[in-house]
Amino acid sequence: MLHLLTSAQIREADAYTIGHEPISSLDLMERAAAAFVKVFTDRYPDKAKNIAVYCGTGNNGGDGLAIARMLCKLNYKNTLVKIARYSDKPTNDFIENLKRLKSAEVEFEEIRTGDKLPVEKADIIIDALLGSGLNKPLKGDYEKLVKYLNGLNRTIVSVDVPTGFFCEGEISNDAVAIKSKLSITFQQPKINFLVPESAPYIEEFSVVDIGLSNGFIASLNSPYQLIAEQDIRSILKPRKTFTHKGTYGQALIIAGQPETMGAALLCSSACAHAGAGLTTACIPKSGLTALNTSMPEVMAIVRAGVKEMDIEWDKFSTIAIGPGLGKKRDTLALLKEVLQKFDKPVVVDADALNLLAANPELLKQIPKGSIITPHMKEFDRLFGANTSWWGRLETIRQKAKEHQINIVLKNQYTITGTPDGKLYFNQTGNPAMASGGMGDVLTGVITALLAQKYTPEQACILGTYLHGKSGDDLALPNKKVVVLAGEVAKHIPVVMAKFRA
Structure with missing residues (x-):
């Protein structure tokens, strides 16, 4: 660094x-x-x-x-x-x-x-x-x-x-x-x-x-650190012979509503492409056809009411919750269920963050080491309005320590705040990536890394860098003005292979 x-x-x-x-x-x-x-x-x-x-x-x-x-x-x-x-x-x-x-x-x-x-x-x-x-x-x-x-x-x-x-x-x-x-x-x-x-x-x-x-x-x-390429090479683990899908963990993605299945698909795709051994999407029944068509590698749990779901929480290495989830009463009950039943680090994004903002007492229930991935407005809703970005930097350090979580504040130079008071600035990524679904892909990548037993801090550092580098590879050589989130997700394995080489 x-x-x-x-x-x-x-x-x-x-x-x-x-x-x-x-x-x-x-x-x-x-x-x-x-x-x-x-x-x-x-x-x-x-x-x-x-x-x-x-x-x-x-x-x-x-x-x-x-x-x-x-x-x-x-x-x-x-x-x-x-x-x-x-x-x-x-x-x-x-x-x-x-x-x-x-x-x-x-x-x-x-x-x-x-x-x-x-x-x-x-x-x-x-x-x-x-x-x-x-x-x-x-x-x-x-x-x-x-x-x-x-x-x-x-x-x-x-x-x-x-x-x-x-x-x-x-x-x-x-x-x-x-x-x-x-x-x-x-x-x-x-x-x-x-x-x-x-x-x-x-x-x-x-x-x-x-x-x-x-x-x-x-x-x-x-406390201010800039992530460099050599850091990624030193953290990223090789895939060794005789390993199998069980070696690389099982991730559960709780996401999507009938009208927002795209978020669930992008997050699940990114998780699978970033190397989780098994990826399971917890989605509404109406999304099954879309999931099976676009990502047959991803398993599914049909989401009905919380009481009707029978999830074996302990078999999952990590859980991501939020992309396209909505803010209805049943989704709040689902978030509470996750926080009560799952004691390993989770990734909280999008609508789940808005539920936390509306129910701040739930922040105290997030497992230690968990990761939240807000953009600026979500961050301010969670922790109070800031008049400057310097104020946000100070707030990240304070809240990450207070709640013993990792905060990934999405930005041109995405900032990760860790429980020990460090702030890591990511320098990959470009304006061509300013398109819908990029945050869902980042959540999927970070979740996959957690499933593979990277520490939460390493998952944030690797995830933000690899996500941005994938966008750079796709945009910069060809001077593309727009790169789509789905393209970034599918290119992640190529980027990881380059670093492992």
Whole structure:
């Protein structure tokens, strides 16, 4: 896992690297600038473009000065530096980089408090005004300058973070920050890059390694983790010879109504394709034909009234309940029956979550280690309205600990909160997957992994990653705008095979 750090922890990592590599802060800045330039020149190879590099007088501005110098050396001749002299306390590394800029005869001009903002003719603006240490909203000259640059409707590339953007903490709806086309960020994504409130300010980000000490970063106490491909390879188990369907568990999917059988079919299909040894769907009688036609591999229990059902609860490794289930009285009775009769971890999704929200006392009855998979509105119905995604992150940690459950909050970067207070961000998946049934498929995948004796935490980490990777494989190579949930479910075994190889 990649430990995601707060701004203060990133500064600690900088200081540790400087002291223990050892390397001077100026040389570390040079290394960061070179890494930025590599990505920038790959993305924008036209050296005839007019480029304006806006620099503050702190270390982010020092990065900008070094970047401008390197671009000019690479024959980006139409590069002009504009220094915002809104502070009379420049950092030492900024001062040294300004000397180097002058020695390289790179053109620059200065903007001071009260000056009229310059006419900007640049095709590309590099934003190196303020860096990751900002902890209060922009005001005065910086606010005015940022609003001006945003209003130009030019391509803006930010150095590390867009000016005015908070790396962690609450982002207000009216925050003033640079709206970047691309943010080239140092060492790792910033935590707030991974929440929806970043969308107006960061269309895309690219991470560049600047050589900070990975050992020190790993030693820092961070609850925020980014799931990486190597984590999936280390967790995913091989299928060994002489194993059989009993080895891989039996999953029960309680889902569907006559008018919402699609959810039950998708969830059951995903569970079977993700490797559960046996998958049984508990569905209404009217859904039998659809199930037998589409998924003959899945067994069925016909669902009538709760009293009429005779389920051998103990034979199942795990249970998923909720997709397409509805919120009628009999489904509430069914949910209560599951929570009373089954003491192993369960997966709760969709309508079952809404039943929990309406009957909060049932949350206390969920078996320890269980997994709930809400989207944002379901999450807020369960745990109370939040005014920000940072608030949701804090709520996930609190509620996962309180109820000793795993919370999978579905999002572009789906977040798993665990009972030990960790938050795992998943980085697979894409907008082509924004179509009906994707959540049902994710529930099926996680359920299959639980059935195969992965820990609940592993099932969440693997399930979110494999689900998103399946969608990436289907969408990205062919530039598909839409990927259907059923396609994702059927592609899961291919993705698992690649990782096992």
